[in-house]
Amino acid sequence: MAETNVAQVEKKEPLFGKKERKLLVDPLNDNNPITVQVLGICSALAVTSLVYPSLVMAISVIFVTAFSSLFTSLLRHYIPKSVRMIAQLIIIASLVTVVELSLKALNYPVYKQLSVYIGLIITNCIVMGRLEAFAMANKPWRSFLDGIGNGLGYGAILLIVGFMRELFGKGTLFAGSPLEWKIVGPSADYLINTAGTGYMNNNLMVLPAAAMFVIGVIIWIQRTYNKKLIDVS
Amino acid sequence: MESNSQIIKFMLVLTSVVALGLTGLRQVTEPLAQRNEEIFEKRAILLAVEDYLGGKTMAELSDEEVLNIFESQVQQLVVDAQGNVIEEMKADEVDFAQERKKPADQRKYPIWIFNNGSEQFYIVAVRGNGLWDEIWGYVALKSDLNTIAGVAFDHKGETPGLGAEIKDNPAFRAQFKGKRILDDEGRFVGVIVRKGGARDPEHEVDAISGATITSNGVTDMLVDGLRAYEAYFAKLRQVG
Numbered sequence: 268m269a270e271t272n273v274a275q276v277e278k279k280e281p282l283f284g285k286k287e288r289k290l291l292v293d294p295l296n297d298n299n300p301i302t303v304q305v306l307g308i309c310s311a312l313a314v315t316s317l318v319y320p321s322l323v324m325a326i327s328v329i330f331v332t333a334f335s336s337l338f339t340s341l342l343r344h345y346i347p348k349s350v351r352m353i354a355q356l357i358i359i360a361s362l363v364t365v366v367e368l369s370l371k372a373l374n375y376p377v378y379k380q381l382s383v384y385i386g387l388i389i390t391n392c393i394v395m396g397r398l399e400a401f402a403m404a405n406k407p408w409r410s411f412l413d414g415i416g417n418g419l420g421y422g423a424i425l426l427i428v429g430f431m432r433e434l435f436g437k438g439t440l441f442a443g444s445p446l447e448w449k450i451v452g453p454s455a456d457y458l459i460n461t462a463g464t465g466y467m468n469n470n471l472m473v474l475p476a477a478a479m480f481v482i483g484v485i486i487w488i489q490r491t492y493n494k495k496l497i498d499v500s
Numbered sequence: 501m502e503s504n505s506q507i508i509k510f511m512l513v514l515t516s517v518v519a520l521g522l523t524g525l526r527q528v529t530e531p532l533a534q535r536n537e538e539i540f541e542k543r544a545i546l547l548a549v550e551d552y553l554g555g556k557t558m559a560e561l562s563d564e565e566v567l568n569i570f571e572s573q574v575q576q577l578v579v580d581a582q583g584n585v586i587e588e589m590k591a592d593e594v595d596f597a598q599e600r601k602k603p604a605d606q607r608k609y610p611i612w613i614f615n616n617g618s619e620q621f622y623i624v625a626v627r628g629n630g631l632w633d634e635i636w637g638y639v640a641l642k643s644d645l646n647t648i649a650g651v652a653f654d655h656k657g658e659t660p661g662l663g664a665e666i667k668d669n670p671a672f673r674a675q676f677k678g679k680r681i682l683d684d685e686g687r688f689v690g691v692i693v694r695k696g697g698a699r700d701p702e703h704e705v706d707a708i709s710g711a712t713i714t715s716n717g718v719t720d721m722l723v724d725g726l727r728a729y730e731a732y733f734a735k736l737r738q739v740g
Contacts, residue, residue, distance in 0.1 A: 316660055347502040347510055354514060361518040365525060372529035375536035436661070473661030 282408070290412040294420030296493060301424040302486045303496060306392040310384050311425055312478040316436065319444040320380050321429030325422025327366045327385060329415060332394050335359045336414030339402040346403075355398045356389070363388045376443065393417055428481045436472030539563050541592075542570050545612055547652035548623050548640035551677070552616045575613040581605045583731030596627050596636070609728055614640070621649050624729050628721025631713040633657040635666065635721060641681070645733045648691065651676040653718065663714030675705035681726050686737075688730050690723035 281287075300306045307328075314324045335358050339346070346354045367385050370378040378385070388394065397417050402410040433440055438451040453462040471477050490496050543566055547558050553569070561569075576591035581604060591610030599607045612623040620643045627636040633656035640649040651673055653666040665672055679691050680702050689703050693715040698704035707715035 342514075345510060347507045349502065350507055350511060354511070357514055357518055361522055364522050368522075368525050368529045368533070371536065372532035375533070375540050379540065470661045474659070 287409065287412050290409060291416040291419070294413075294416040295423060296420075296489070297495060299420045299424065299489075300393045300396075300417050301421055301482065302489055304393075304396075306396060307421055308482070310387060310391060311421075311428060311482065312475040314381055314384050315425055315428040315432055315478050316473055316475075317380075317433050317442055318426065318429040319441050320377055321425045322422075323370070323374070323377050324381060324384065325418070325425045327370070328388055328391065328393070328421055329418030330366060331359065331362045331388050331391075332397060332418040332421075333411055333414035335362050335394055336397055336402040336410040337407055338362075339398045340405060340407040340410035343403050351403065352395075352399075355395060359394050359398075360389050380443070393421055424482065424485065427485060428478050431481050432472045432477055435469045436477070438468050539566055542566050544652060544654060545623055545638050546570075546614070548638040548650045549614050549616075549621050550652075551650055552614075552619065552621065554616065569614075573615050573617075575615070577611050577613070579609050579611060579729070579732040581607055581609070581728065581731065583733075583735050585732075591625075594625075596625055597634075600627055604728070607728070609732075611729070611732075619643065622733075624726065626721050626725025628717050628725065630655050630658045630666075630717045631663050631711070632659070635714070635717055637666075637718075637721065639676075639722070639726065645737055646680050646682045648676050648679045648681065655714075658714050659711070662708065662711040665708045665711065666714060666718060669708070672705075672708060679703060679705065688727055690726050691719075692723070693719045 294300060298304065301308065301311055310324065310328075315321045335355070338358050339355055342354070342358075363386065366388070367378075370381075370385065397414060401413045405413070430440065433442065434450060438449065438457065440448040440450055449457040451457060451459045451461055451466065451468075453466075454460065469477075543558055543561075546553065546561075546566065546569060550558050553561065556565075578586045578589040578591055578594055580586055586608060589608070591612050594608050594610040596610070599609075610625050614621045614623055622641045622643075622645060623638050624641070625636070625638055627634065629635065635653060635655040635658065637651055637653035639651050641647065642649050653673065655664060655667055658664045658666065660668075675698075676691060681688060681690055683689050683703070692700075692704045693707045694704045695707040695712055695715060698706050
């Protein structure tokens with residue numbers, strides 16, 4: 268009797284149904300970790316002066332949120348309640364170390380550029396927040412998707428901020444990567460040659476403070492279009 | 501509520517599995533990481549003679565080419581504060597951060613002699629303090645041991661857009677080319693980063709506006725750093 272019940276329940280839950288889709292898409296807009304929950308701001312301000320390191324950072328965080336959610340969810344029945352946060356931290360820290368070691372071996376210049384911020388993924392509130400709020404109470408597959416979704420939501424904001432800051436602060440895109448694009452600058456190397464026009468790169472955009480403004484504007488635009496997010500209290 | 505022994509058992513298993521996994525991964529990635537670090541350092545040194553690398557910029561050189569240049573065209577030596585060559589030591593072996601903690605007369609100083617076939621350059625290492633943290637760099641001198649052929653700077657934590665321009669802005673670095681570290685009588689003066697614009701075209705460059713302390717740090721680093729090599733260079737100049 269019990270077995271047929273389980274089979275029925277499994278039938279009702281497809282591998283990628285509406286709920287799973289919601290887990291992936293929700294953090295991109297309605298429940299974005301940066302613009303709605305205002306988590307993970309510290310690294311979003313610090314690493315976004317160029318697009319390429321932002322991209323590497325985003326991929327690293329997606330990896331960590333996805334797999335820490337997966338492993339925590341797999342272990343959720345075995346983790347003793349009194350040490351659950353320590354156990355979660357061990358899982359997060361080991362995954363971050365995996366990222367750090369791989370980056371050191373595969374792309375040393377970017378590793379140097381991101382420096383301490385890779386290690387600081389451990390303290391990124393998004394990761395631990397999802398483990399506590401979701402992975403400890405849900406099945407592995409869904410937790411994995413939730414991790415990817417939140418990582419993507421974080422990464423999307425990072426890329427937008429990085430794009431704005433690099434374009435207006437430096438006049439390039441993807442600087443430091445093999446695909447560097449020179450967009451705006453005072454020589455013929457650039458797509459838009461501004462020699463003699465008096466255009467100057469905005470030095471403020473290079474500073475972390477600019478990320479705060481860009482994120483503020485993103486939140487503003489997002490709330491203009493997404494009325495659900497407006498707090499009517 | 502779990503018993504203490506259960507908790508301890510769980511944590512032991514979890515930490516052992518994690519420790520084993522990470523140790524394995526480190527074993528695999530360590531050689532690659534070391535090679536990357538070595539190339540990163542060598543690129544930083546060669547950046548000082550970027551104009552003389554056969555027409556290629558640093559970004560265009562492949563990792564193999566960097567290692568090749570170091571293998572075939574760079575001679576390494578170490579000198580002490582009195583200007584004597586320390587035998588059987590290579591410049592790469594000097595840990596400059598450690599050397600700075602010693603008293604000045606006991607420090608060892610690395611020199612990389614780069615020969616591109618037609619000209620010989622002496623690349624020396626300098627280190628100092630910026631606004632927030634350490635700054636360091638490499639200065640390439642032409643074979644007259646007076647004219648600067650190029651410089652390369654780096655920093656640990658200067659402000660992007662301001663102090664960090666010593667590394668990021670090619671125009672700042674380019675100013676140093678052709679400056680002289682000796683005056684007309686052959687006395688050492690170094691190179692000065694002047695706020696408000698260079699006055700002496702031979703020995704001064706423009707500072708970065710908004711980054712006075714970093715700029716002064718570069719001046720101190722260059723004057724002190726290059727003076728430390730004077731004992732050795734004076735001997736070389738006498739000989740030839």
